[in-house]
Amino acid sequence: MSGDATLDVRHLWKVFGPRADRVVGTPLADLSRADLLARTGCVAAVRDISFRVSPGELFVVMGLSGSGKSTLVRCMNRLIEPTSGQVLLDGVDVGALDARGLRDLRRHRIGMVFQHFGLLPHRRVLDNVAYGLEIRGTGRAERYRRAAEVLELVGLHGYDDAYPDQLSGGMQQRVGLGRALAVDPEILLFDEPFSALDPLIRRDMQNEVIRLHREVGKTMVFITHDLHEALRLGDRILIMRDGGTVQVGRPDEVVGAPADDYVRDFVADVPRSHVLTLRWVLRARRPDDALDGPELGADVVVRDAVRTVLSSTAPVRVVEDGELLGVVDQDAILRVIVAEDATTRPGGTPAVTAAGAA
Numbered sequence: 368m369s370g371d372a373t374l375d376v377r378h379l380w381k382v383f384g385p386r387a388d389r390v391v392g393t394p395l396a397d398l399s400r401a402d403l404l405a406r407t408g409c410v411a412a413v414r415d416i417s418f419r420v421s422p423g424e425l426f427v428v429m430g431l432s433g434s435g436k437s438t439l440v441r442c443m444n445r446l447i448e449p450t451s452g453q454v455l456l457d458g459v460d461v462g463a464l465d466a467r468g469l470r471d472l473r474r475h476r477i478g479m480v481f482q483h484f485g486l487l488p489h490r491r492v493l494d495n496v497a498y499g500l501e502i503r504g505t506g507r508a509e510r511y512r513r514a515a516e517v518l519e520l521v522g523l524h525g526y527d528d529a530y531p532d533q534l535s536g537g538m539q540q541r542v543g544l545g546r547a548l549a550v551d552p553e554i555l556l557f558d559e560p561f562s563a564l565d566p567l568i569r570r571d572m573q574n575e576v577i578r579l580h581r582e583v584g585k586t587m588v589f590i591t592h593d594l595h596e597a598l599r600l601g602d603r604i605l606i607m608r609d610g611g612t613v614q615v616g617r618p619d620e621v622v623g624a625p626a627d628d629y630v631r632d633f634v635a636d637v638p639r640s641h642v643l644t645l646r647w648v649l650r651a652r653r654p655d656d657a658l659d660g661p662e663l664g665a666d667v668v669v670r671d672a673v674r675t676v677l678s679s680t681a682p683v684r685v686v687e688d689g690e691l692l693g694v695v696d697q698d699a700i701l702r703v704i705v706a707e708d709a710t711t712r713p714g715g716t717p718a719v720t721a722a723g724a725a
């Protein structure tokens with residue numbers, strides 16, 4: 368059962384090369400990517416990847432160039448045929464779809480946003496946004512109505528009649544985003560959409576995705592090689608290396624408890640106060656702690672709690688579901704800020720565990 372996951376990826380493999388179908392399920396599958404290549408000439412682009420994306424979640428897949436992200440995302444709608452494993456979209460096995468089902472999936476159910484916008488240069492912005500509706504057979508009046516609505520949503524109001532080459536890169540990317548949104552798909556897949564944009568415009572577009580995600584509540588899978596982008600956007604992040612999964616977790620988990628040295632190195636320069644939540648810095652309440660301090664939730668990010676903690680003489684009480692998890696005092700906050708560039712918390716586990724055990 369896929370439960371109520373919008374996307375459920377199970378033991379997905381994609382092997383390229385000669386006799387690629389004879390790798391999974393044999394001892395060859397246990398070889399590292401490099402050894403497999405040396406022994407067989409095959410590349411395991413995606414190695415046994417499993418994850419579930421809940422309705423409305425923004426799920427990020429992050430990895431360096433060659434880690435297998437693009438192959439993985441293309442396996443979702445079978446632009447690349449997986450070697451083995453399953454992809455379920457709202458419980459429907461994508462691998463079992465016939466040509467017609469697949470066409471329906473790509474037109475109606477999955478929207479894609481790429482780095483290269485793939486806009487139609489001779490068509491106006493409005494027609495580009497309406498394009499998905501047009502190939503779906505939606506009538507002219509209805510598709511223009513919807514396209515105008517989406518243009519407003521992606522901040523392109525007034526650009527209906529412009530042509531793509533009259534727009535900046537960021538604006539063209541908004542058109543691409545609008546086109547994907549116009550058909551109201553169940554899930555949006557972003558394949559490194561902002562990699563070619565200038566840093567400031569890129570930041571703008573990230574904010575745009577965050578805003579849109581909040582406003583339309585769409586389930587999203589976002590592929591990136593940029594850790595900071597992943598941490599900004601992701602409800603959860605899957606980190607890939609050499610085709611496999613290194614870690615899946617919330618941003619605070621990836622930064623607070625890196626799964627291995629690879630992730631630890633990766634997150635070493637992340638400002639911890641921007642990502643860690645109070646859960647990671649609280650301690651168990653001591654009998655002499657004053658309990659009349661302010662109350663904050665365990666998922667409040669340290670940076671957002673600094674003012675409250677530093678302006679209170681009593682420790683801040685950290686609560687979750689009405690229960691006191693522990694307290695955060697000024698020392699704890701200052702330690703995070705002062706040690707911003709330290710690599711990991713000793714022990715690497717949320718402080719709530721330590722507090723609970725104390």
Ligand SMILES: Nc1ncnc2c1ncn2[C@@H]1O[C@H](COP(=O)(O)OP(=O)(O)OP(=O)(O)O)[C@@H](O)[C@H]1O
Nearest residue numbers: 383410412430431432433434435436437438439592
């Ligand atoms: N059609 C193919 N035939 C053979 N090998 C391939 C093919 N497509 C991808 N690969 C290999 O699979 C691995 C994963 O590639 P993929 O493009 O998915 O990685 P990526 O993380 O998306 O990298 P990038 O960000 O550079 O696109 C790489 O080693 C790549 O060379």
